[in-house]
Amino acid sequence: MSAQMSNLIPSNQELVQQRLQVAREKRAARTRSIQQIQERNMHLKNILHSENNTTVPMYAVKVTVCDELRDELKLSGREKRGRVFIESESDAVRSLKGLRFELHAFFRALRKGSFLLSAGYPLVEEDGTISSSKTVDDVVWKIESDQDVIDTFQKADRFFQVNASTLKRPSIVIKVQKDPNAAPPPPPPAYLQNMPDPSSSPTITMLSFYSFPPGGVENPEDFANLLRKSWKPFQALGRIYVAKEGINAQMSVPTNILDNFMACCQSIPELGSYMENGINIDPIPLTREEFATAGTPAAGGEPAPPFTGLHVRVRRQIVADGLDEALDWQSAGYDMPPLEWHQKLKEEKDNLVLLDCRNTYETDVGRFEGAEPLGTENFRDSWAVLEDRLKDLPKDTPIYGYCTGGIRCVKVGAYVTQKMGFKNFTRLAGGIVAYDRTIQEEAPTEEPLFKGTNFVFDGRLGRPITEDSLGTCLTCGGETSLVSNCRNENCHKRMIQCENCRTSFLGTCSDACRHRLVRGTSVSITSRPEESKVSFKNLEDYSSGHSSPTPSVYKEVEFNTKSLIPSGSHMISGDAQGRLLAQLASMTREGRVMELGTFTGYSTICLIEGAGNVAKVMGQKGTRESGPFVLTMERDSRAFDVATAHVKAVAEHGLSEAGAESICSFREADVPSILSSTVSLVYEESVGVELRRVSDALAAVESIANGAEDDLSPFDLVFVDADKTRLLDYVEACLSNDRVLKKGGLIIVDNVLWKGLVLDASRNDSFSTASDNEDEEADEETAELRKNRRARKLANKMHRFNAAIAQDKRVEVLVIPVRDGLSVIRKK
Structure with a gap:
């Protein structure tokens, strides 16, 4: 998509925000309408109770609607006939428009119809009540103009003067009748007639x-x-x-x-x-x-x-493709009918390139015989795979592509023909869905060339075409083609799982998720939950199954990170560490947190969540000077842009599903570039948030320690996930005085166990120059890390940091072996 077009088309995030804004405006309009009605009714009630014999500020209007309009508009019993009070100073007694508006306020259904008005004197009972919609001598006059309205209420005044002994206020009868000359309602479309x-x-x-x-x-x-x-x-x-x-x-x-x-x-x-x-x-x-x-x-x-x-x-696109420019979707190769496709594959499949243009989770459970899956997790990843797979082929090579319903192959065909210059691209018309139907209806004796299950994008997730089981069960490793999502809503992982494991694991992907599903989230702490028979593979699963669920916002941030910055997806904090950070931030005195190393904002949102919990207790809005406040710094511009988008979504929508939906929308659009080096936000109207792009976080912290930012009060907690070679310098900046970190405050340092290699560093002074001859007990991953010079160097740095800070008399230290290791350092 071109830059100019990209600027014209809103991103998915902007579209979601627009939709939510419209919903908020509608709710606000309904609230205002209810308030106006309540205020009007209270106003009329006050007038009724305060009027006296010398002042008559209101008219009593008996309104009746003709039978034809009653049936046509399906009026309620209240609306068929009723009484309306109209103030003597309102527009309703001076103009036809004002009178109609007053009638609409009570008889809402009349807004949908075209009607005529007429009026007459009411029949008054001896006790002063008007019990009938009939008029005196059945005489009525038309109300067709402003002057007619004025005359009508003047007649009501005169009628009241004559009947003042029985009437409490001027009264009139208004009849509402269908306009015989009104245009008839349009007939229903032909496709609805006799349906x-x-x-x-x-x-x-x-x-x-x-x-x-x-x-x-x-x-x-x-x-x-x-x-x-x-x-x-x-x-x-x-x-x-x-x-x-x-x-x-x-x-x-x-x-x-x-x-x-x-x-x-x-x-x-x-x-x-x-x-x-x-x-x-x-x-x-x-x-x-x-x-x-x-x-x-x-x-x-x-x-x-x-x-x-x-x-x-x-949406920004009906299929998110990640392309930098829009292509001509009308020129996307030959759209081959299913029967012709079937015959071609039977006769010539060895002479063509057959590409399955779907994602891995789709091709794992079903595909055409001889097809080459692109092996992508997201459709937007297809272009690099296509470039690599087709780079050495002649431009006239027959290339066949297929997908579920055909839409993705339109984009693939346009790319292969327009961007790569191939002249002979063919796509399956209507995709696998049309092929399945056509074979069943027009060639029932033919054996389908598509084997297994066709993944579909509705709640079924798959429709078996043949009985072949091409997938591998996530749980037991057996053959299956059943696709589902984990029933633990906070996981919702898409998975391939056989019927037996689906039953025994209650539709979840692991012991931890099964236990979470069984245990639920509504067990009272004062009640004794039923003992479950769920077993756990390890302590990590057990711990996860007995912890509070993580809001779905974090899972969306994790997915976005894998999609937008895949090379760094391993750097996010994850569930256990993220929950710990949120808990620690919740325990601080004022909820003031500094983070060094924002990355894509996962840990930032955890810290903001914790600061928000403090704000709920304090009842104070945070600023740079006081109260709950989170300052986070990041050097990488791409990560800063992604983090800003994530934190903005949370600041606007909180940790709710609306926030998760807003964050999810980034995966289908380009994250906007942030030109400013500082972005200020407010979370839940109580936590101040400042995201800052810096070239050197240590220099920025030392500047604060030297008093360069007088309006910035010290923090309760500093989370350090920055340059691992300068950790002692970061800690020193926090301990040198109280401008950065308060006495009793915490410094949390990440990655202090550095993939477990600190143990080797502590045993061997020459670990940084270790050879490839490692002990035989090491697993393959650890052995590979040991061969990595940078990993060995950083492990030594971490070990020296851990040893030095443990000896520092100004602090108390606790190293927690969660994830890659956290060092919790309390300033005395």
Whole structure:
């Protein structure tokens, strides 16, 4: 995508924020409306209770609606006839618009209709009540102008003067009648006429489609609303992505109205003829009973359907591709029909390159015979793999590509033909879904060339095409093609697991997740939970299973790090260390924390979470001068950009699912570059946060220690995950005076065990020049590390740091063997 286009198209994060902002504005508008109604009613009540015999500030209006409008608008009993009080100084007694507005406030359904107004004198009972909507002598006059409104209420005044002995206030009857000249409501679209009741269908059909209209989608948000409105009558469910480039949909539709639904899609210009290969329909509909249990089980183990609602979401792209420029999706090679594809593979598969353009978790459970998987974890990684695989091939080499429904191969075909110059790219029309249906319907005697399970992007996660088991069970290593997500919601790992292990592990990926699922998160500390029979492989699993769950925000940060900075993904703190950092920050006096080494913000958010816990106790908003405040420093610009995006999402949405969704959106878009060297934020309106890009963190800390930042009060905790060769210098800057760290404050230093090599460093003074002849008991990974000169050098540095700080009389030290080792140093 070009830089100019990238600036025009909002990122997924911005789209999520826009959607959340719209939702907030709607909630605020509803709240204001309720408040206005309450204030109006209270105002009228006060007037009613305060009026006297000499002042009559309100009119009593008896309103009745004709039978035709009652039926057409389905008015409630309250709205069919009622009484409205109108202030004598309001616009409702001076203008037709004001009167209509006052009627709308009470008779809400009238906003949808076109109606006429007329008025008459009320029939008054002896006790002064107006019990009927009839008028005196059945005489009424029309209300068609502002002057008619003025005349009507003047007549009410005169009628009151005549009947002052029985009436409490001026009264009038207003009749609401349907306008006979109003345009009739438009007829329903042809595809809705005589349509069966969707709820009467005994089966549900799964389907998918995509569209790349040549002109794109002008306004994705408006188009998404159009789809929601158009598809509502069909009781359709599914997940649909809308972007400037097009539409991508996976849905379920009641089978009895499938033709009507397809006609509806054809009538929408952005779909219609641009739905490449039409709509992909699964060959075998599901009964409603099968549909109800065909999805991934809910967190509590209850069966769940593939889709639970109609979710139409606006995205930056309908398939995130990571390309720097947009290609012509209309020029993407030959779209080969399934039967022709089948015959070609039977006859010529040895003379062509057959590429499976899906991700690893898909190809592991099913693929065409002889296909070469790209071996990617994310679709955006495909381009480097394609460049490497095809670099030595002639440009006229027959290249065949396929995916689940065809959409990814459109982008692959465009890239291979337009960017790489190949002339003979062929893609399977409609993907594996269309191939499966076509073989079953048009060539049932043919043996499918696709073996195993077709991974699908709905709650089913997979549809078996043949009985071949190509995958390997994560738990026992046996053959299987069953795909699922771990039922521990805080893990939700996508995995291949056989039926036996799925049953014994309760749909989870490990002993720890199984125990977390069994134990749940709602056991009271004062009650005795039932003893579970869950076993654990090791103490780490046991500890995880007996710890509070980690908010899903952190898992999204971890996934983003692996996607955006894969070479450094091992550097994030992880669950155990992250929870420890949050706990330690929660125990500080004021929640003031400095972090040296932000990376992508995982540990930063942990520290912010802890500072937030302090803020809840203190009830004080933090600033640079006092209260809960987190200052974090990072040298690497790319990491700083990613961390800033993560922390901004948490600052705006907290640790909730909205925050997780906002962070998740970064994986499908470019993280914006931050030009400023300092970013200031506020978390939960209580914790001040400052992210600072520095060229030398030690110099910045020493500057603070020397009094360069007078408005910055000292910290309770300093977390050091920076340059490992200067750790003693960082600690010295914190201990030299109290400008950086308070007395009694903590310094947490990361990586002090350095992959376990500090043990070797402590045994051997010449460890930094060790040879390749290592002891036979070392595992392969440790032996490889020992051969690494830099690893040996840093292990020696760490050992010397640990030895020196343990002897320092100004501190107390505790080394904790969690992850790569944490040194907890308390300043005396």
